[in-house]
Amino acid sequence: MKLRRWLAGGALALLMALGVLVGSASSRAEEVSILMPSSFTDASADLVKTFNREHRGRIHLSLIRGPLNTESISDLAISSLLLGDAPFDALLMDVTWLPKYAAAGWLEPLDPWFDQGDQEQLVQGARLGNDYDGHLYRWPLVADVGLLYWRTDLMDQPPATPDALVEVAGRLVNSETVANGFVWQGRQYEGLSCDFLEVLQGFGGHWMDTTTNTMELDTPAATAAAAWLNDLISEGVSPYAVTNYAEAESLQAFKAGDAALMRNWPYAWAELQKDDSTVKGNVGISLMVAQPGERPGATLGSWGLSLMRQSQHQEAAVEAIRYLTSETAQRQRFLNNGYTPIQADLFNDPQMLKASPVLPDLLEALNHAVVRPPTPLYAQLSDVVQRELNGLFTAAGSADEAMSTTQQRSQTLLRAAGAKP
Amino acid sequence: MTMLLAAPALLLIAVVFGWPMLRYAWLSFHADSVLTGLEPVANGGANWLRLAADQRFWLDAGQTARFALISVSLELLLALAIALLLHQRWRGRGAVRALTLLPWALPTTMMALGWRWIFNTPYGPIEVLARSLGLGSLDLLSTPSITWLVTVFADVWKTTPFITLILLAGLQSIPEDLYSAFRLEGGTPLQALRRVTLPLLLPYILLSLLFRLAQAFGVFDLVQVLTGGGPAGSTESIALYAYLNGMRFLDFGYSATVMLAGFLLLTAMILAGTLLLKSVGLLRPLDR
Numbered sequence: 001m002k003l004r005r006w007l008a009g010g011a012l013a014l015l016m017a018l019g020v021l022v023g024s025a026s027s028r029a030e031e032v033s034i035l036m037p038s039s040f041t042d043a044s045a046d047l048v049k050t051f052n053r054e055h056r057g058r059i060h061l062s063l064i065r066g067p068l069n070t071e072s073i074s075d076l077a078i079s080s081l082l083l084g085d086a087p088f089d090a091l092l093m094d095v096t097w098l099p100k101y102a103a104a105g106w107l108e109p110l111d112p113w114f115d116q117g118d119q120e121q122l123v124q125g126a127r128l129g130n131d132y133d134g135h136l137y138r139w140p141l142v143a144d145v146g147l148l149y150w151r152t153d154l155m156d157q158p159p160a161t162p163d164a165l166v167e168v169a170g171r172l173v174n175s176e177t178v179a180n181g182f183v184w185q186g187r188q189y190e191g192l193s194c195d196f197l198e199v200l201q202g203f204g205g206h207w208m209d210t211t212t213n214t215m216e217l218d219t220p221a222a223t224a225a226a227a228w229l230n231d232l233i234s235e236g237v238s239p240y241a242v243t244n245y246a247e248a249e250s251l252q253a254f255k256a257g258d259a260a261l262m263r264n265w266p267y268a269w270a271e272l273q274k275d276d277s278t279v280k281g282n283v284g285i286s287l288m289v290a291q292p293g294e295r296p297g298a299t300l301g302s303w304g305l306s307l308m309r310q311s312q313h314q315e316a317a318v319e320a321i322r323y324l325t326s327e328t329a330q331r332q333r334f335l336n337n338g339y340t341p342i343q344a345d346l347f348n349d350p351q352m353l354k355a356s357p358v359l360p361d362l363l364e365a366l367n368h369a370v371v372r373p374p375t376p377l378y379a380q381l382s383d384v385v386q387r388e389l390n391g392l393f394t395a396a397g398s399a400d401e402a403m404s405t406t407q408q409r410s411q412t413l414l415r416a417a418g419a420k421p
Numbered sequence: 422m423t424m425l426l427a428a429p430a431l432l433l434i435a436v437v438f439g440w441p442m443l444r445y446a447w448l449s450f451h452a453d454s455v456l457t458g459l460e461p462v463a464n465g466g467a468n469w470l471r472l473a474a475d476q477r478f479w480l481d482a483g484q485t486a487r488f489a490l491i492s493v494s495l496e497l498l499l500a501l502a503i504a505l506l507l508h509q510r511w512r513g514r515g516a517v518r519a520l521t522l523l524p525w526a527l528p529t530t531m532m533a534l535g536w537r538w539i540f541n542t543p544y545g546p547i548e549v550l551a552r553s554l555g556l557g558s559l560d561l562l563s564t565p566s567i568t569w570l571v572t573v574f575a576d577v578w579k580t581t582p583f584i585t586l587i588l589l590a591g592l593q594s595i596p597e598d599l600y601s602a603f604r605l606e607g608g609t610p611l612q613a614l615r616r617v618t619l620p621l622l623l624p625y626i627l628l629s630l631l632f633r634l635a636q637a638f639g640v641f642d643l644v645q646v647l648t649g650g651g652p653a654g655s656t657e658s659i660a661l662y663a664y665l666n667g668m669r670f671l672d673f674g675y676s677a678t679v680m681l682a683g684f685l686l687l688t689a690m691i692l693a694g695t696l697l698l699k700s701v702g703l704l705r706p707l708d709r
Contacts, residue, residue, distance in 0.1 A: 377456065380666075380672070387477065412474060415467045415471075417457075417675065419456050
């Protein structure tokens with residue numbers, strides 16, 4: 001414990017200095033601070049001003065501008081939380097962090113403040129990934145899901161099954177209509193886990209059962225999903241280069257008109273509509289393919305606000321959370337910054353639809369959202385999957401072997417970390 | 422009597438070194454993660470089984486050894502040349518001696534941040550220079566086969582002065598008379614270097630090697646700031662992996678296992694090196 005405290009010391013000092021800088025303002029009002037990645041603090045500056053004007057003398061909200069990088073901001077938050085005295089009342093969290101933070105006892109359940117009625121306002125996908133162990137620990141701020149982008153000038157409708165995708169993409173490549181069929185994220189990093197989860201769902205498989213800590217990665221469905229991805233590369237439906245593609249590389253290829261299909265997140269839509277995009281006006285949004293009879297899946301991204309257990313201003317912090325996730329805030333964030341809303345009725349809102357005609361497609365995807373395994377050990381388990389899959393794509397070997405190794409390594413990892421079987 | 426006099430030093434070593442090591446060893450046989458409520462629970466060696474099959478650990482171990490061996494070798498060669506130069510008498514030597522020490526005096530994080538900007542794509546000066554020469558984009562910090570060389574370069578730049586300092590002290594301890602006698606016997610300067618300087622400098626060389634190998638094998642701050650272990654984990658070191666397990670994954674049992682395994686590997690490496698040097702008779706001057 002001593003060592004942890006010592007390690008965390010530096011980060012805390014830095015945060016406190018930041019806090020002092022950001023703090024200031026009136027002394028009587030209750031001070032509430034929220035740590036967010038810089039992209040979100042920048043997109044919320046106007047909202048904070050309005051909030052502070054409306055709550056003058058009562059609450060003063062300040063946002064701590066954290067690093068942009070997802071992992072850096074988590075490291076910063078964890079360092080100060082390990083010390084037991086974090087200088088922020090709430091934290092904007094990625095969906096994959098929640099189980100870890102909740103299990104560590106750092107979060108205050110939000111159940112007293114948000115009820116069933118609030119939940120029902122949310123679009124299906126935004127209701128996921130906020131709970132741990134039967135308690136609500138996070139209120140969504142933006143929604144994010146994986147999508148299949150397709151070229152409306154090259155096909156009449158997007159492929160719905162794995163076979164249809166291979167058929168249409170293969171045909172377009174063989175006839176030299178496009179250079180590449182299907183581009184996705186095959187690099188050894190978190191994006192690969194997201195892509196795999198979608199395909200796994202489409203083949204009727206599951207990553208793990210978190211209630212019993214049972215891994216399900218050597219099942220026929222999981223092996224078939226891995227084999228399908230591997231065959232995409234070996235049969236030329238996807239270029240070999242996807243083994244080193246992240247989102248940016250896939251988008252670059254698709255935007256240049258060099259691919260018929262792409263797996264990516266909602267942000268890509270706006271990029272594809274810019275003037276420098278070769279495919280502007282020829283892009284449709286659909287869901288990742290699924291075997292006949294299976295439900296397609298869209299991996300849930302999404303950020304949300306959590307309340308810190310040790311916050312001295314919990315009531316005031318929740319008021320700020322409510323404001324930052326309100327309908328007004330969602331509308332403003334969508335129109336100004338393109339962040340996908342979380343409230344169901346906003347997806348049919350005329351003003352919103354005018355700004356983006358693909359909102360109904362996003363809604364459809366959010367209704368098929370799947371979450372990555374909600375376990376505190378997710379980061380390590382995901383690392384095993386990324387390594388084995390990328391190894392399968394880039395070296396000789398069979399999907400059978402790769403998935404059985406993945407299964408074994410994941411189980412050893414769970415046992416070593418003290419998971420109860 | 423000897424033991425009595427050594428007791429304070431031994432006690433200090435036991436407290437600052439022995440105790441943490443024992444604690445790590447104990448922790449490595451326990452699960453201590455969020456799943457156990459951050460409390461240690463015995464797990465019957467499961468951490469070590471996991472480590473044995475953990476590709477990431479072994480890859481990191483290889484990368485760490487590669488980094489340590491190559492950067493320390495380069496540093497030694499460079500430092501020897503610089504020390505010999507700084508040992509000669511010439512105008513302005515004092516100022517140059519002070520200047521050469523400068524990289525060593527800089528905090529590692531500062532200089533790593535500096536290099537990160539210098540090698541940045543597309544705005545760093547190196548990249549701009551390459552483009553103006555028509556070489557295209559170098560992507561020095563995002564190409565797995567190249568980026569580890571950048572970390573070696575930064576380490577060499579930073580720690581060569583440290584070895585230079587030790588070797589310079591060694592050079593100054595060699596009596597001038599020996600050289601005069603050697604010259605009198607008809608030896609050339611080059612022979613003097615081989616027959617007088619190097620043998621007498623050997624203890625200092627070995628000492629600095631030991632210091633630097635241990636330090637380079639535990640490299641953390643340089644990599645954390647310069648590359649964060651990337652791209653694609655190609656510069657991740659054992660210490661960084663241990664840090665990630667503890668601070669990011671909140672798995673302190675496994676973090677201790679990784680750290681301890683790194684220590685054991687380093688010990689094995691130094692032991693092997695010592696035996697090798699002994700077998701070729703290079704360690705004899707130290708047995709005095």
